[in-house]
Each structure stands twice: as C-alpha cells, then as structure tokens.
Amino acid sequence: MINFRLPIGDALEAMIDFLVEHLAFFTKASADIIEVMLKALENTLLAMTAPGFIAVVVIGLWLGTKDRKLCLGSALGLALIWNMGLWTATISTIALVVVSTLCALIIGVPLGIISAISSALNRMVMPILDIMQTMPAFVYLIPAIPFFGLGKTAAIFSTVVFSMPPAIRFTCLGIRQIPAELVECSAAFGATRWQRLIKLDLPLAAPTIMAGINQTVMLALSMVVIASMIGAKGLGGEVWKAIQRLQMGRGFEAGIAIVIVAMILDRVLQKLGTPKQK
Amino acid sequence: MIKIRVQGLYKIFGPHPRKAMDMLAQGKSKEEIMADTRHGVGVNNVSFNVQEGETVVVMGLSGSGKSTLVRCLNRLITPTAGSIFIDDQDILTMNERELRQVRQQKLGMVFQNFALFPHRTVLENAALGLEIQGMPLDNRLQQAREALSLVGLESWGDTYPRELSGGMQQRVGLARALALSPDILLMDEAFSALDPLIRRDMQDELIHLQQKMRKTIVFISHDLDEALKLGDRIILMKDGAIVQIGTPEQILTNPATEYVARFVQDVDITKVLTAESLMKRSEAVAYLRTDGPRAALRKMRKHSIAHLFVVDHNHQLVGIISADAAADLAAQGKDNLSDGVVCTDIKTVNPSTPAQDLFNIMADLPYPLAVADENNIFLGVIVRGTLVAALAERGGIV
Numbered sequence: 141m142i143n144f145r146l147p148i149g150d151a152l153e154a155m156i157d158f159l160v161e162h163l164a165f166f167t168k169a170s171a172d173i174i175e176v177m178l179k180a181l182e183n184t185l186l187a188m189t190a191p192g193f194i195a196v197v198v199i200g201l202w203l204g205t206k207d208r209k210l211c212l213g214s215a216l217g218l219a220l221i222w223n224m225g226l227w228t229a230t231i232s233t234i235a236l237v238v239v240s241t242l243c244a245l246i247i248g249v250p251l252g253i254i255s256a257i258s259s260a261l262n263r264m265v266m267p268i269l270d271i272m273q274t275m276p277a278f279v280y281l282i283p284a285i286p287f288f289g290l291g292k293t294a295a296i297f298s299t300v301v302f303s304m305p306p307a308i309r310f311t312c313l314g315i316r317q318i319p320a321e322l323v324e325c326s327a328a329f330g331a332t333r334w335q336r337l338i339k340l341d342l343p344l345a346a347p348t349i350m351a352g353i354n355q356t357v358m359l360a361l362s363m364v365v366i367a368s369m370i371g372a373k374g375l376g377g378e379v380w381k382a383i384q385r386l387q388m389g390r391g392f393e394a395g396i397a398i399v400i401v402a403m404i405l406d407r408v409l410q411k412l413g414t415p416k417q418k
Numbered sequence: 419m420i421k422i423r424v425q426g427l428y429k430i431f432g433p434h435p436r437k438a439m440d441m442l443a444q445g446k447s448k449e450e451i452m453a454d455t456r457h458g459v460g461v462n463n464v465s466f467n468v469q470e471g472e473t474v475v476v477m478g479l480s481g482s483g484k485s486t487l488v489r490c491l492n493r494l495i496t497p498t499a500g501s502i503f504i505d506d507q508d509i510l511t512m513n514e515r516e517l518r519q520v521r522q523q524k525l526g527m528v529f530q531n532f533a534l535f536p537h538r539t540v541l542e543n544a545a546l547g548l549e550i551q552g553m554p555l556d557n558r559l560q561q562a563r564e565a566l567s568l569v570g571l572e573s574w575g576d577t578y579p580r581e582l583s584g585g586m587q588q589r590v591g592l593a594r595a596l597a598l599s600p601d602i603l604l605m606d607e608a609f610s611a612l613d614p615l616i617r618r619d620m621q622d623e624l625i626h627l628q629q630k631m632r633k634t635i636v637f638i639s640h641d642l643d644e645a646l647k648l649g650d651r652i653i654l655m656k657d658g659a660i661v662q663i664g665t666p667e668q669i670l671t672n673p674a675t676e677y678v679a680r681f682v683q684d685v686d687i688t689k690v691l692t693a694e695s696l697m698k699r700s701e702a703v704a705y706l707r708t709d710g711p712r713a714a715l716r717k718m719r720k721h722s723i724a725h726l727f728v729v730d731h732n733h734q735l736v737g738i739i740s741a742d743a744a745a746d747l748a749a750q751g752k753d754n755l756s757d758g759v760v761c762t763d764i765k766t767v768n769p770s771t772p773a774q775d776l777f778n779i780m781a782d783l784p785y786p787l788a789v790a791d792e793n794n795i796f797l798g799v800i801v802r803g804t805l806v807a808a809l810a811e812r813g814g815i816v
Contacts, residue, residue, distance in 0.1 A: 325533035328492055329547040329598075330522035339549070343537045 233374035252311025295372035310352025314345025427500035432457035475649035526595030541575035694769035697798030
C-alpha cells in the first residue's frame with residue numbers, strides 16, 4: 141500500500157503529452173482562428189472608445205428591454221470603470237468572455253441536443269459533466285499550457301472547458317422536459333425528428349437554454365479572471381498584478397469592475413431569457 | 419367499405435413480450451402475467467372493423483387498454499402482434515417514411531389535454547399538420563383558417579392557446595386535425611378534460627360536423643353516456659380485450675356479459691332508445707285511394723283502435739281518421755275517405771328521436787304518434803301504452 145501508488149497522474153500526463161503531439165495541427169489551427177477573432181473583437185470595441193461603447197450599450201439596452209433602471213445602472217457602472225482607468229482591461233475581459241462563450245455554446249448546445257435525443261450518449265455525457273463541474277477551476281489551466289502555451293488562447297481553452305457544462309445540461313434538460321403529449325402530437329401528425337426539433341423542442345426549450353447560456357457566461361467571466369494566471373490579462377490580470385505587488389486598492393478596483401461587468405451581463409441575459417408576456 | 423381493419427392485435431409492455439404472449443395463449447389473466455413476468459398487457463387479441471363514415475366509440479374504464487389501442491392505430495405505440503389495415507394497407511409493415519405519410523394524410527388525432535403548442539398562435543397551431551406536410555405558408559394558413567371557421571373560431575386565429583378556455587382549446591385541437599382533411603379522426607378522450615356543460619356542447623358540435631363530413635371516427639371514452647350519444651357502434655373493453663361490440667342499443671338491451679350489464683345498469687335508457695325501436699310497424703293504415711269508410715272501420719275494429727292513419731299510394735302520410743268520422747262517412751254512403759280525413763298536418767317524429775323526447779310530444783296528443791321519415795313516408799306508430807311498457811320491460815324507467 142505504501143510502496144505501490146496508482147499511476148493516475150502519470151497516465152493522464154502521458155495522455156495529454158500524446159494528444160499535444162498528435163493534435164498539434166488542430167490546436168494550432170483553432171488557436172489561430174480564436175486569436176484572429178479575439179483580436180478583431182477587441183480592436184473593434186476599443187476603437188469605439190469608452191463614451192461610444194457606453195452609448196451603444198445603453199441605447200441597445202433601452203431598445204431591447206425598456207428598463208430605465210438597467211440602462212441608468214449600466215451607464216453609471218461603465219462610467220465608473222472608465223474613471224478608474226480600467227477601460228482597456230475591461231474590454232479585453234469582455235472580448236475574452238464573448239469569444240469563449242461563443243465557443244462553449246457552439247460546442248455545448250448541439251451536444252445538449254444530441255444527448256437529449258440519444259439516451260446512450262446522455263448516460264455517457266452526464267457523469268463527465270459532473271466531473272467537469274466539480275473539478276477545481278485551476279486544474280484546467282495546466283493542460284491548456286502544453287496545448288497553446290501561455291496567453292489568451294490557453295485562457296480561452298480552459299474557459300470553454302469550464303463554462304460549457306451548463307450549456308449542455310440545460311439544453312438537454314429543456315428538451316427532455318417537453319410535455320409527453322406534445323411530443324406524441326408531433327409524432328401523430330407525422331413530423332420527422334428534425335421537424336420536431338425545429339418546431340417543438342427548441343422553441344419550447346428556449347427559456348431553459350437561455351438560463352444555461354446565462355450560467356455559461358457567468359462561469360466564463362469567473363474563469364477568465366482565474367485564467368489571468370496563465371496570461372489572460374484583462375481585469376483578472378489587474379487583480380493578479382495587485383496580488384503580486386500587494387496593492388490592495390488596485391486589486392479592489394479591478395474587483396469592482398468585474399462585479400459591474402457581471403451584473404450587467406446577468407441582468408441582460410435574464411431579460412432575454414424570460415419570455416415576453418403579452 | 420371497411421376503412422380500418424384490426425386483426426388479432428396484441429400489445430405487451432415490457433422487454434420480453436414473447437413470454438407474456440405464451441402465457442396469454444395459455445389463458446392466464448392480466449394480473450397473473452403481471453405478477454409472474456412484470457409485463458403489462460395493454461391490448462389482448464383485439465379484432466374489429468370500422469366502416470367508412472362510421473363513428474366507433476371504444477369504451478372502458480381506465481387501464482382497459484383503450485388509449486393503447488388507439489395509439490396502435492397510428493403506431494404511436496408499436497403493437498406486439500397482429501395487423502392493422504387502413505384502406506387495405508398494413509400499417510405495421512410500413513417503414514418510417516410511409517408511416518409518416520399515412521399519419522400526415524389520413525389520420526388526424528385529437529388529444530385529451532389538447533396538446534396545443536403554447537408558443538404558437540391558434541392559427542399556427544391549426545396549421546401544424548399542414549406545415550409538417552410541407553405545404554407553402556399562404557396555402558396552409560388559408561386552409562387552417564377554414565378549419566378554424568368550421569369549429570367557430572375564425573376570429574381567434576391570432577390569440578395564443580393559453581388565452582382560450584378549455585372548450586375553445588379543444589376546438590383548436592379539432593381544427594388542427596380537420597385542417598388535414600384526414601379520412602380518419604382518432605379522438606383520445608377528446609372531451610374528458612372539459613366540464614360537463616362544455617362537454618355536451620362539444621359532443622353536439624361533433625355530431626353536427628360529422629353529419630356534414632362523414633369522417634371515419636374512432637373515439638375513445640370512459641363515459642358511457644358519451645359513447646351512447648356519439649357512437650354508431652360501441653366497442654367495450656376490459657383488461658385489454660374486447661367484451662362486446664355493438665350498437666348502443668344492443669349493448670344496453672342485450673349485454674354480452676355480467677360486466678357489460680353492470681356497466682350499463684345506471685344508464686337512462688330513455689336517452690338511448692329511439693322512436694324506431696319503440697314503434698309498432700303497424701299494418702293498420704287506411705289507403706286513401708283504395709280503402710272506403712267501411713274498410714277503415716273494419717281495420718279499426720280488428721286492431722281495437724279508435725284512430726287510423728291514412729296514407730297515399732306512396733305510403734306517404736296524409737292524415738288521420740277517427741272511428742266516428744268513418745262511421746259518419748259510411749252512414750252518408752260515401753265510398754271515399756278524403757272527406758273524413760282530419761289533421762292533415764299531424765304531428766310526426768322521425769325514427770331517431772330519443773325516447774325521452776317522446777313523452778312530451780305525446781302528452782298533449784289526442785291520437786297515437788306517427789313515425790315518419792324525412793320524406794313523410796309512414797313507418798309505424800307509437801301508442802302511449804306501448805311506450806311505457808317497452809321502457810318498463812327494458813328496465814329503464816318507472
């Protein structure tokens with residue numbers, strides 16, 4: 141017992157080494173695409189300048205939600221961030237969150253749909269999701285480095301892995317929750333599986349899927365902060381710098397900026413998630 | 419023409435239906451099979467035909483297999499054994515694509531809890547089946563609108579199902595099925611979730627629609643009154659098997675088993691028996707052209723009655739003549755009845771009038787009630803005494 145140790149860590153390391161070696165073409169390609177996307181988004185947002193960005197956000201929120209409090213709060217919050225001199229870092233963080241969320245949804249929603257349809261896949265995916273969600277977030281940082289090296293792409297990789305489970309889970313749940321009678325009805329009228337998915341499953345599961353997207357965004361935001369340890373920069377980078385230099389005030393300022401971004405994202409997604417009542 | 423033909427249909431629920439089938443063949447009961455093998459018997463050796471244009475009500479208590487049976491008809495549930503022919507096509511041997519086609523074109527289904535899509539308007543719901551068929555938008559909305567107007571909801575197309583009452587929602591469900599112009603309507607406890615008043619309205623409306631459409635309808639119900647009202651024939655099920663098939667009257671007056679008899683004992687028979695089943699096909703009529711007063715009097719004496727219906731050579735009802743009038747004519751030496759015929763617009767009922775309505779009609783009638791069809795052809799006569807006697811004999815009233 142004392143001398144024999146199960147080589148779990150060694151095995152996983154060997155597996156990752158193997159993957160790094162043989163998936164290099166894939167990771168390189170996807171890293172390039174992600175980097176281009178991220179750079180483009182970040183540059184666009186920065187080019188808008190702080191007042192421009194704030195104006196666009198507020199007008200968009202007003203048209204979308206007609207919620208005066210939300211508009212005013214967002215304007216004030218963003219203005220505060222600007223005032224604290226954290227604008228560039230905030231934009232960098234937002235760009236990271238947007239790109240990782242998009243990647244997580246592009247992979248997660250279809251996976252959720254498939255695991256709702258196939259019980260076999262469902263039984264396979266669910267325990268993996270359990271593991272993914274209970275694994276400490278920091279652990280995902282380590283394999284990202286051999287694949288992508290230090291930097292933003294590695295940060296996005298670990299963020300996608302960390303934030304994807306709710307997208308899969310909620311999509312799957314939303315579709316499985318469709319009342320049996322409606323499912324029966326679509327079959328009785330001769331719908332194909334695809335027609336059922338488009339006409340019944342997705343529209344009815346939309347609020348649940350939106351709740352999953354909300355969670356994914358929130359997890360992505362928390363992860364891009366943690367990913368500053370492997371070079372994500374942005375607001376997380378400010379916090380990380382403040383830790384290393386023991387600049388308490390600077391650290392809290394960055395923390396407040398993160399809270400503001402999180403609150404705006406959360407409220408907006410909640411508004412989008414509640415179906416409009418006529 | 420036979421529209422639906424079901425032969426030796428079985429449905430066993432569970433992973434290994436063979437064993438349960440063997441036990442059924444040995445005559446084991448549903449409970450024994452459940453206890454031994456944990457397999458449920460849904461449908462047990464069911465065979466029946468449905469004629470085109472006929473309304474068949476499949477009736478039974480919950481757990482009798484009636485809902486399973488109707489789902490076998492469009493293969494929402496795949497039967498374990500047996501065959502189902504719709505228009506002589508065996509739907510159990512069809513592949514997915516053929517099956518979808520039959521479902522899209524021939525089988526409209528109406529569900530107990532309406533099963534409307536909550537995210538779609540009433541019109542979009544009514545158009546669902548057509549949309550699945552791939553019909554272009556304009557055509558399908560047009561056809562859906564027509565279906566909605568059939569059920570009286572043409573002005574509700576833009577509302578959402580949750581804004582409608584239960585009865586209206588089920589009208590949408592009916593319109594959705596009718597929009598396909600299917601040959602067959604499968605109605606699974608379609609009115610059971612509605613409150614009694616609305617339910618009666620919907621039943622009347624279905625009868626009314628059916629008079630125009632002549633669809634083949636398989637209606638599932640646990641409500642005997644509903645079955646008696648809607649069904650041309652009733653299939654009574656118990657434990658997955660058919661106990662009796664027959665017209666409402668056959669089921670009531672001639673129950674095949676003790677179970678059926680108990681099932682029907684509380685029925686108000688006056689709602690079910692019709693004028694046709696109560697009338698006497700009397701030969702005691704006078705023919706206007708050939709019978710003179712003396713012949714009429716002789717017929718009255720022979721049948722011990724004081725009135726005689728008079729018909730023309732087509733057997734169409736002309737009027738009624740009393741014994742007194744006939745005697746007067748005879749005294750005057752006339753050889754023709756036409757002067758003595760009174761009440762040329764005498765009260766008649768058609769053969770499908772329910773017995774409960776007959777009491778009121780007959781109450782203030784000084785002479786017996788004539789039964790005539792829509793062309794006024796004389797069919798028979800109902801005398802108050804025979805009405806009461808017939809009902810008493812069948813255990814109905816008194």
